[in-house]
Amino acid sequence: MRIGLAELLPGRIVKSVDFDWPKSFPNSSSNVQQFLIGAAISKVRRRAKVLIIDLSTDYSLIIHLKMTGQLVFIGNAQRFGAGHPSDSLIAELPDKSSRVTLRFADGSQLFFNDQRKFGWMRLLPTLEIMNLDFFKKVGPEPLNADFTWQMFRERLVRRPNSVIKAVLLDQAVLAGIGNIYADESLWGAKIHPATPVKKLTPQQFKLLHKELIFVLKLAIEKGGSSDRNYVNAKGKKGSFMSFARVFRREGLACPRCGSIIIKSRVAGRGTHTCPHCQPLEQ
DNA sequence: CACTTGACCTGTCCGC
DNA sequence: TGCGGACAGGTCAAGT
Numbered sequence: 001m002r003i004g005l006a007e008l009l010p011g012r013i014v015k016s017v018d019f020d021w022p023k024s025f026p027n028s029s030s031n032v033q034q035f036l037i038g039a040a041i042s043k044v045r046r047r048a049k050v051l052i053i054d055l056s057t058d059y060s061l062i063i064h065l066k067m068t069g070q071l072v073f074i075g076n077a078q079r080f081g082a083g084h085p086s087d088s089l090i091a092e093l094p095d096k097s098s099r100v101t102l103r104f105a106d107g108s109q110l111f112f113n114d115q116r117k118f119g120w121m122r123l124l125p126t127l128e129i130m131n132l133d134f135f136k137k138v139g140p141e142p143l144n145a146d147f148t149w150q151m152f153r154e155r156l157v158r159r160p161n162s163v164i165k166a167v168l169l170d171q172a173v174l175a176g177i178g179n180i181y182a183d184e185s186l187w188g189a190k191i192h193p194a195t196p197v198k199k200l201t202p203q204q205f206k207l208l209h210k211e212l213i214f215v216l217k218l219a220i221e222k223g224g225s226s227d228r229n230y231v232n233a234k235g236k237k238g239s240f241m242s243f244a245r246v247f248r249r250e251g252l253a254c255p256r257c258g259s260i261i262i263k264s265r266v267a268g269r270g271t272h273t274c275p276h277c278q279p280l281e282q
Numbered sequence: 283c284a285c286t287t288g289a290c291c292t293g294t295c296c297g298c
Numbered sequence: 299t300g301c302g303g304a305c306a307g308g309t310c311a312a313g314t
Contacts, residue, residue: 023290049308066308068292097292116291118308134309162284171309178307227307228293247307268286270305286314296304 001071001224002051004233006044008073009053013040013105024099024114025121035059036123048138048175052129060126065230068097069112069119073233076107090235115229139174142212149209156197156205164200165193166267168212177212180225180240180247183272185212187246192273192280193266199281218243246272 014036019025039055046052051071053061063071072090093111094101100112100121112121129135139155140147155174159167167173168182177185186193188211191204200208224230224238227248231237241248245255250263254274264271 064308066290067306069307114291115293116306118290159284166285169308180307225307230307269308284314286312288312289310290308292306294305296302298301 002046009041015105016103018101021099027123058126063121066118068115072111072235074109087236137172141175149206152209153205160198163194181215183247184215190277192278193271
């Protein structure tokens with residue numbers, strides 16, 4: 001999503017903002033008037049699962065999509081409707097899940113849609129963003145070049161008694177891992193998600209580190225995971241779900257050994273495993 | 283500290 | 299076809 005928006009947004013001038021659900025964008029209207037209206041977009045960044053849109057006013061919009069958020073850009077001459085591509089989930093905008101609409105001076109628009117209303121958008125001084133509790137505690141980016149398997153292991157073993165899946169999902173340990181990529185990388189490393197961290201060997205940490213990076217890179221290459229309604233800035237679904245090996249594939253064959261994939265609950269989340277490749281050792 | 287549950291919301295699917 | 303319950307890419311807070 002960041003890659004798509006970074007091609008589309010920089011240089012555009014914010015002309016107006018429409019709000020629907022106040023909790024989706026809790027901000028004083030004076031801040032919006034002063035630092036958002038009339039601002040030019042300079043840069044689109046990401047940290048963990050949070051998108052950061054920097055403005056010429058030294059303020060930034062920060063956005064979390066949570067489960068069902070979308071950020072969809074519509075150019076000034078562009079229309080969805082009859083004949084829209086099959087990899088699009090968007091027919092017409094705004095629709096009933098539109099929470100915030102940014103209108104730009106050239107007539108283009110950015111829609112923040114969020115069916116379940118868990119996502120949010122905030123306007124903050126750019127320099128204050130990293131003082132937010134979330135950014136102060138968030139772990140390293142797994143795709144950074146300096147993220148070694150030794151660093152990965154070092155961070156995980158601080159939670160020796162937790163199950164590995166719970167720790168992978170903890171944003172304070174690692175940035176950006178969610179339920180899909182946790183299940184997929186654990187399958188890749190042949191580790192059961194409920195394995196306590198203290199039972200993992202250095203070889204397993206090394207392999208899981210490699211699988212995590214493989215899964216994340218593949219997911220980005222495929223445009224993300226449209227499990228339900230995720231779309232990118234152009235309204236297109238991501239295709240990673242058709243490359244998933246266990247996630248949402250309960251009852252189907254494991255692509256490695258042919259055993260039937262099962263679904264269970266680990267760390268409070270729906271969890272997909274191959275019972276043969278990922279045995280839970282006691 | 284680690285784990286569970288509930289909360290925040292809407293929509294879909296499944297069984298009766 | 300209707301209705302209740304479970305469940306869904308995520309994070310928080312509170313309770314045990």
